[in-house]
Amino acid sequence: MRHATVTDLARNLGWLCEDNFRASSPATIEQLLEFHDRAYVKALQYADSTGRVAPDVRNRYQIGTLENPLFPGLFDRAAMTVGGSILAAELALDGHVTFHPSGGTHHGRPDRACGFCYFNDPVFAILRLLESGLQSVLYVDLDAHHGDGVEIAFFHDKRVTTVSVHEDYRWPYSGSKSHPDEGAYNLPVPKGINDSEFEYLVEHTIVPVAEARPIDAIVVCCGADCLAGDPLSTMMLSNGALWEAVDRLVAFDVPTVIVGGGGYNPWTLARYWTGLWGRITGQALPERLPNAAIEILRGLECDLVDDEDIDEAWFTSIADSPYPGPVRDSIKSLADNVVV
Numbered sequence: 001m002r003h004a005t006v007t008d009l010a011r012n013l014g015w016l017c018e019d020n021f022r023a024s025s026p027a028t029i030e031q032l033l034e035f036h037d038r039a040y041v042k043a044l045q046y047a048d049s050t051g052r053v054a055p056d057v058r059n060r061y062q063i064g065t066l067e068n069p070l071f072p073g074l075f076d077r078a079a080m081t082v083g084g085s086i087l088a089a090e091l092a093l094d095g096h097v098t099f100h101p102s103g104g105t106h107h108g109r110p111d112r113a114c115g116f117c118y119f120n121d122p123v124f125a126i127l128r129l130l131e132s133g134l135q136s137v138l139y140v141d142l143d144a145h146h147g148d149g150v151e152i153a154f155f156h157d158k159r160v161t162t163v164s165v166h167e168d169y170r171w172p173y174s175g176s177k178s179h180p181d182e183g184a185y186n187l188p189v190p191k192g193i194n195d196s197e198f199e200y201l202v203e204h205t206i207v208p209v210a211e212a213r214p215i216d217a218i219v220v221c222c223g224a225d226c227l228a229g230d231p232l233s234t235m236m237l238s239n240g241a242l243w244e245a246v247d248r249l250v251a252f253d254v255p256t257v258i259v260g261g262g263g264y265n266p267w268t269l270a271r272y273w274t275g276l277w278g279r280i281t282g283q284a285l286p287e288r289l290p291n292a293a294i295e296i297l298r299g300l301e302c303d304l305v306d307d308e309d310i311d312e313a314w315f316t317s318i319a320d321s322p323y324p325g326p327v328r329d330s331i332k333s334l335a336d337n338v339v340v
Ligand SMILES: [Zn+2]
Pocket: 143, 144, 145, 223, 225, 261, 262, 263
């Protein structure tokens, strides 16, 4: 539903057409095995086809749990997300900036599911870029949660640098410090980070990390749970601050893949990702959305957001009002501690 809303809005605004839209195919088993263990892939396939998981399989592969539930079509959907990231990388190599909104399953591990991520599609985007012969890929994770699966996957691979901005003291509770020798940078931000603080981190850490090495390609995870109004974090970012950050990365003018990620407020997510698509395709964002787009947004429902917290602007506009504020010392010291 999240991705359909984004494509519906983008089409409604005239920003999506045959020329700039591609449907992906599911990754093949052979492709999945480039990162995932055969036994895990088989176990997931079996669980999906039977709708059941034996206790030992549940324990071993973490499937059929509250965190990683079974649901009809699970395997195909997870494989499709990986196929989308592989296609996105191929299109990026052809010279496009590619946005794959259903990507961003950044917690997936080679041998188990984790955090509602059954496979790890950003890993496949990076692998496809490396397979083409590129020597240096930058992965930037702007989701509210630590991009742990991607960091672990490439921790000892000198070709990949990872940077994750995520809320401190939040699941999965990793990513508390950087490992510059391994090219793994972490920015665990305090509660309530505002636009000014985020912009400070972009300019003083993410951009310098990117500029300190030759970068051949960039993969960005744009989870929407860092937006103000999302029920799963206290981050207070406007979509404009995130669009600016992505613009900053796109300006490096190398093959760039943007994937989605988390996001549990359907209105803020739809406006962020639709506007992101508008920005990278050079559209002028309207002050007020056309009525048909407003109807799409009004038609969404969400149990995680209380009615009294719903902002009328979430229906009628696409750009948030900015959330500026003082830059706290804790943010400055986070940036000071990053040695590029
Ligand atoms: Zn997240």
